[in-house]
Amino acid sequence: MLQEFFAALTDPNVPFIRYALIAGLLSSVSFGIIGSFVVVKRISYIAGAISHAALAGIGAALYFKHVYGMDFLSPLHGAVIAALLAALIIGLVSTYYNEREDTIIGSIWAIGMATGLLFIAKTPGYVDPMSYLFGNILLVGRQELVLILFLDMVVIVxxxxxxxxxxxxxxxxxxxxxxxIPTRLYYILLIFLVALTVVLMVTVVGIVMVxxxxxxxxxxxxxxxxxxxxxxVLAALFCALFTSIGLGTSYILDFPSGSTTIVFAGTVYILSLIVRRTRG
Amino acid sequence: MENETATNVVEVEHAVFRYSNYTVLDDVSLTIQAGDMVSIIGPNGGGKTTLLKLMLGLLEPVSGKVKVYGGSPRKNMGYLGYVPQYSRFDEQFPITVYEVVLTGRLEKRAGFYSKEDRQAAAEALETAGLSDVSDRSFQALSGGQRQRVLIARALAGRPSILLLDEPTSNVDAAVGSMLHELLEELNKTHTILLVTHDVGFVDDITNRVFCVNNHVHEHPADKLDASLISAAYGNQMRMVRHDINLEKSQQ
Incomplete structure (x- = not known):
């Protein structure tokens, strides 16, 4: 069964599995770096809002592409713009207007998703929002891979x-x-990096699970x-491990890749917590 | 600091500070000289921490002036070494003692710490008596040790004024006396300001006492009497007189 997966990786007829694996491995470095900042700074709810708001950009990109024939647009372009915009708003709100920060973050979360779904609903032809919400490795093309590599480098540097x-x-x-140190500026920069990082894996695991x-x-x-x-370093290794095992398992068992990856990651986390607790 | 010509290191002139429409500090003026060891005492909500933050430049007065070495605190922040309360730190943050102290050398520019930064951090650790725990995790230390790490972090920036916020809160008596010794030693080379609840902690090494309760009054440091205590804690306070022993006096 494992041979099947490795055969698929080298099969020129199914490049998407290879692309998805490369995207996952490349992004893992950014996920390790930025994910650690998100965890220690306790801003995972901000990352959540940004990733959901990215759907607005994905929807808009799909809409403009199909309605106005802007063929150069990829959903990922829209995701980058929407995520950065959401990051800017959240960054400004949380540095300058501390009150009701959570309400504004929650609104951006919901408004972003709603806008994205409206665009998708009005896009001619059939676009399945599920692919973007829960990930679909078929969405990772060569063009996307180049963009992912570029953003990945920006975040790492x-x-x-x-x-x-x-x-x-x-x-x-x-x-x-x-x-x-201009801390507000650095805080906004950090949230920008969170936005770029989130976009890297939107196609592989989806907006909801990223x-x-x-x-x-x-x-x-x-x-x-x-x-x-x-x-x-450890987080990047874990992330690479989770995505590759998630992809492999989902291919072999014909499961959705995003969910498989997250269930595996979550299980390892819970087991680690138990091991850590019992060993003091 | 034995300075013949006293230098005014901190000057506060008619400073007023308000949070929306509540006036925390009203027309506050004071001067601190090089080598002073100042205690800032007062009831909760009286404005002790606000006064400290004005001097640090973290807050701006609504009117009046705050000057550090003749300039604005933000311009001269290099002279200031701030030591916050250790208890407000995240218990799970992955950072070592040495890394915490190095942040006292942080610069605006991107990149890594220089050799001089590392040296300054090592010296600060030595001064605070922490050299042997420098590679330990910050979260694994006791409260008193963590407080000393924060002092070392401030020292790493080579300030001339140290400002400490409640350094003895949540530490036991033994640790308190260790901090006391450290501060006494540091006062030979630094001007020290400390916000404290614990009047007894510094009474023998403090040369000036400011009581902050919306206004600021200076009290003579050698007379920590009932008026000072009531000023520090508000009026509904009873004092325990350790100097009178009833059993003995009845005999």
Missing amino acids: LGILFYHQFLALSFDEEFTRLRG IALLTIPAATAGLFSRKLWQMM
Whole structure:
């Protein structure tokens, strides 16, 4: 059965499995870095809102592509723009208007999804929203893979370059500000990186489950790490493991890839928690 | 700091601070000189922490001025070393003692810490007596140790003024006396301001006491008497007189 999967990986007739696996492995590095920041800074609800808001962009891109013949548009382009826009609004709201931050985040979450579904409903031909909500590896084409690689590089480079600033910001924002660091700016930059990271795996695991893949590997890694960078390395490895095993299993058993990946990741996390608890 | 010509390191002139329409600090003026060891005491909600944050430049006064070494606190923040309460930190944050102290050297530019940064962090750890736990996880330390890590982090930036917020809250007596010793030692080279509830903690090393209750009054440091205690805690306080022993006096 496993041979079947490896055969499929090298089969030129089914490139999408190969593309999905490459997308998963590439994105894992970003997921390890940014996922760890999301977990230690406790902003997974922000990541959730951003990923759901991305549907607005996906829907809009599909609509403009089919109605106005903008063939260069890929749903991923729309996802990037919508995610960055949502990140900007959330970033500004949470740095300048602390009150009711959660209400605004919740609204963006819902409005983004609703807008996306409206666009999809009005797009001629049949587009299945399920593919975007829960992932569909058939959506990963060569063009998408190039974009994923590019965004992945952006996130990794900025994440490493500003590692110390993001670490200090997450640990003690007030003190970081007293070191002369423009913390609000860095916070918004961090949320932008969260937005780009979320988009990387939207096609593989879907909008609804992408937050799980952002936080579960990092949370699992956090159980065994004393330093943030160790947590990041371990989280990236976990993420790569979860997506490859998820993809392989889903291919062999003919399960949806996103759900398979998340169920596997969640199981490993819960088992790790139990192991950690029982061993003190 | 034995300075013949006293330098005003912090000057607050007629500062007013309000949260929406509640006036926390009303027309506050005070001057702190190089080498001072200042205690800031007062009831909860009286404005102690607000005063500290004004001096740090984390808050701006509605009117009046706050100056650090003659300039604005934000411009001269390099002189200031802030030590917050350890208890507000995330218990699960993956960071070592050394990494915490290094953040005291953080700069605006991207990239990594220099050799000088590492050296300053190592020295600060040495001063705070933490060299042997530098590779330990911050969350694994006791409260008193964590408080000293935060002092070391402030020292790593080589400030001349240390500002501490409730350094003795949630620490036991033994740890308290260790902090006391450390502060006494640091006062030889630094001006120290500390916000505290614990008047007894610093009474012997403090040379100035400011009581903050919307207004600021300076009390003579050598007379920690009932008026000071009631000023510090509000009026409904009874004092325990340790200096009178009834059993003995009845004999």
